[in-house]
Structure formats: structure tokens, C-alpha cells
Amino acid sequence: MLVLGIETSCDETGIALYHTEHGLLGHALYSQTEMHSEYGGVVPELASRDHIRRVLPLIRQTLAAAKLELQDVGAIAYTQGPGLAGALLVGASVAAAMGFALKVPVLGIHHLEGHLLSPLLSTPAPVFPFVALLVSGGHTQLMEVSGVGRYKLLGETVDDAAGEAFDKTAKLLGLGYPGGPALSELAEEFSRSGKPKQFKLPRPMLHSGDLNFSFSGLKTAVLTLTNKHGITQQTRGGIALAFQEAIVEVLTEKSLAALTQTGLTQLVVAGGVGANRQLRASLSRRAAETGAVVFYPELEFCTDNGAMIAFAGAMRLQQAGIRNQLVGSFTVRARWDLELLETP
Numbered sequence: 001m002l003v004l005g006i007e008t009s010c011d012e013t014g015i016a017l018y019h020t021e022h023g024l025l026g027h028a029l030y031s032q033t034e035m036h037s038e039y040g041g042v043v044p045e046l047a048s049r050d051h052i053r054r055v056l057p058l059i060r061q062t063l064a065a066a067k068l069e070l071q072d073v074g075a076i077a078y079t080q081g082p083g084l085a086g087a088l089l090v091g092a093s094v095a096a097a098m099g100f101a102l103k104v105p106v107l108g109i110h111h112l113e114g115h116l117l118s119p120l121l122s123t124p125a126p127v128f129p130f131v132a133l134l135v136s137g138g139h140t141q142l143m144e145v146s147g148v149g150r151y152k153l154l155g156e157t158v159d160d161a162a163g164e165a166f167d168k169t170a171k172l173l174g175l176g177y178p179g180g181p182a183l184s185e186l187a188e189e190f191s192r193s194g195k196p197k198q199f200k201l202p203r204p205m206l207h208s209g210d211l212n213f214s215f216s217g218l219k220t221a222v223l224t225l226t227n228k229h230g231i232t233q234q235t236r237g238g239i240a241l242a243f244q245e246a247i248v249e250v251l252t253e254k255s256l257a258a259l260t261q262t263g264l265t266q267l268v269v270a271g272g273v274g275a276n277r278q279l280r281a282s283l284s285r286r287a288a289e290t291g292a293v294v295f296y297p298e299l300e301f302c303t304d305n306g307a308m309i310a311f312a313g314a315m316r317l318q319q320a321g322i323r324n325q326l327v328g329s330f331t332v333r334a335r336w337d338l339e340l341l342e343t344p
């Protein structure tokens with residue numbers, strides 16, 4: 001069966017076609033980053049309006065590229081939450097209307113379930129059970145993933161998400177939005193220059209004895225540093241490196257602790273911060289010391305995308321059969337606890 005996936009939870013319109021027998025047949029993404037960068041962050045109303053503009057042309061484009069017709073679609077999966085309510089409503093209403101017109105089932109998918117299952121789209125793929133480190137602009141969580149719909153929260157951030165901390169710190173350093181990749185570049189450049197390290201920042205909650213994180217203090221620590229030393233050509237790189245080292249060490253050590261606590265040997269990294277090269281190097285190095293394996297899905301499946309939603313929809317349809325048929329009405333859940341999700 002061919003599943004059309006629609007992702008509109010934040011600032012990316014993602015569309016994908018996943019076939020339960022033939023795999024991923026096509027996907028496309030439109031990112032609104034440039035539009036929001038002018039405002040230094042995502043403007044929800046602009047995001048919703050842009051999803052409206054993009055979603056139908058992107059569906060047509062994805063079908064055409066895969067040489068498929070609308071009539072080939074056997075089910076539709078859309079991101080039901082969590083996310084921006086207005087943005088979610090665009091995907092939900094398009095999915096419901098198309099489902100009604102095509103007389104096919106429509107499934108609302110939890111965005112984080114999409115992220116947690118997305119590593120299964122890559123080769124080599126991990127096998128259940130595994131630990132997932134989900135590090136995006138909105139989430140920082142360690143999860144035990146035992147199967148579709150079987151997720152146990154091991155730990156999460158008590159304040160800012162890792163990506164949010166990267167973005168806020170980058171903003172402090174005058175690096176624009178979203179600043180995570182720019183901050184990371186700056187830190188690497190400083191590292192390569194061979195200059196001595198000037199600063200060291202705290203490792204928040206490293207020894208808290210649990211698997212939770214806290215990153216808002218780190219941003220304040222950077223602010224204190226910049227107030228004291230100013231933001232100059234000389235200090236900027238050193239501060240970026242100190243910040244990145246602190247966040248990478250905490251994420252690495254807590255991920256390793258999660259593997260020890262669960263007795264599992266596979267770690268999967270999902271979310272935009274998973275693109276960070278220092279984080280990848282650090283996780284791989286520490287995991288190798290303990291005999292664990294780390295999986296890094298391709299970046300296009302790490303960040304928000306439609307493929308993960310189509311895939312999660314396909315998995316649920318295969319396991320539960322088509323009993324979630326939804327005709328003529330739809331709901332979104334801007335806030336939605338992943339642990340409340342039912343197993344199919």
C-alpha cells in the first residue's frame with residue numbers, strides 16, 4: 001500500500017510517498033527558514049500561511065517525480081502534533097479532505113514517533129530495541145524504543161532544548177538564525193586554528209544521577225562571559241568552542257549512561273543537532289570504548305521531513321490494520337505526550 005505522508009508541524013512542509021512493500025518512493029521538503037530568519041525565529045502565523053501555499057504543489061510535485069497518481073494513494077498519514085496549532089491544522093485539513101475525496105484511511109501521527117522511527121529508513125538500520133537521543137530545536141530526550149508505539153522516556157531537558165541552546169547562544173554571538181550550524185562552524189574553525197582554549201563552561205547536570213538535561217544555565221554562562229570579555233574576533237571562536245564542548249560532553253555522557261541503564265548496545269541519534277560533527281565524533285568514540293554502535297540517519301531524515309511521517313503511518317497501518325479511518329473530521333494536538341501513545 002502507498003502511504004502519503006504530510007508534515008507541517010513547524011517551519012518545514014514535508015511530503016513523502018512510502019510503499020509498504022517497495023519502501024520510500026519519493027519525498028520533498030520546503031523549508032521556510034529564510035522567511036523566518038528576518039525575525040530571528042519562527043513566526044507561527046507566517047508558518048501556517050506558507051504551509052497553505054506549499055502543501056498542494058509539493059504533493060503534486062512528489063507524485064509526478066515518482067510517476068504516481070493521486071489515485072495510487074492507499075492511505076494518508078499527517079503530523080497530528082505536537083507543534084504549532086495553526087501549522088498542524090494545514091496538514092490535518094488537507095489530509096482529511098484528501099482522505100474523504102479518495103475514500104482512503106487517514107492517520108494522525110505523533111511527530112516524535114516519526115523522529116524515533118526515522119532511523120529505520122536508513123541502511124544500515126538499527127533493530128528494536130534501541131536507545132534514541134532526540135536532539136532538535138524543540139526537544140532533547142533520551143528514549144528507549146522497543147517497537148512501534150513502545151516508547152519509554154528515560155530523560156529529557158528540564159528547560160531549553162539542545163538546538164534551542166545552540167540557537168540562543170549563536171544569537172548572543174551575533175550569528176543569525178538558526179545559528180546552530182554557524183556556531184558549530186565557528187567552533188571548528190577555532191579548533192583548527194590551534195589557538196589555546198581560553199574558556200571553560202560548566203557541564204550542567206552531568207552528575208545529577210539521572211538522564212535529564214538542563215541547558216538554559218549554559219546560555220546565561222555564555223552571557224556572563226561575553227559581558228566580561230566582549231564579543232570580538234578574538235573571543236567569539238573561543239566562546240563558541242567552549243559552549244559546544246560543554247553541550248557535547250553532557251549529551252554524550254548521558255547517552256552512554258542510558259545505554260548502561262537499559263543494557264542496550266544500539267544508540268540512534270535523531271534531530272537537527274545530530275548533524276553536529278563534534279557530537280558525532282564524541283558519541284562514536286565513547287560508544288566504541290563500550291562496544292556500542294551509534295546510528296546516524298542521513299541528515300534529511302534527521303531533521304523534520306515527510307518521510308518519517310509516511311513511514312510511521314505505514315508501520316501503524318501494517319500492525320493495526322485499517323481501523324483508524326477518519327472521514328470528514330480531524331484534530332490536532334499542539335501538546336501531546338509521547339508516552340500516552342497507544343501501541344498499534
Ligand code: KG4
Pocket residue numbers: 010135136137138139162163164166167178179180181184271272273274275276277302303304
Ligand atoms: O530537527 P530540526 O531540524 O528541527 C526541529 O527543531 O524540529 O532541528 C533544528 C535545530 C536547530 O536548533 C539548529 O540550530 C540545530 O538543529 N542544528 C545544529 C546543527 N545543525 C542544525 N546544532 C548544532 N550543530 C549543527 N551542525
Ligand code: ZN
Pocket residue numbers: 111115136303304
Ligand atoms: Zn522535529
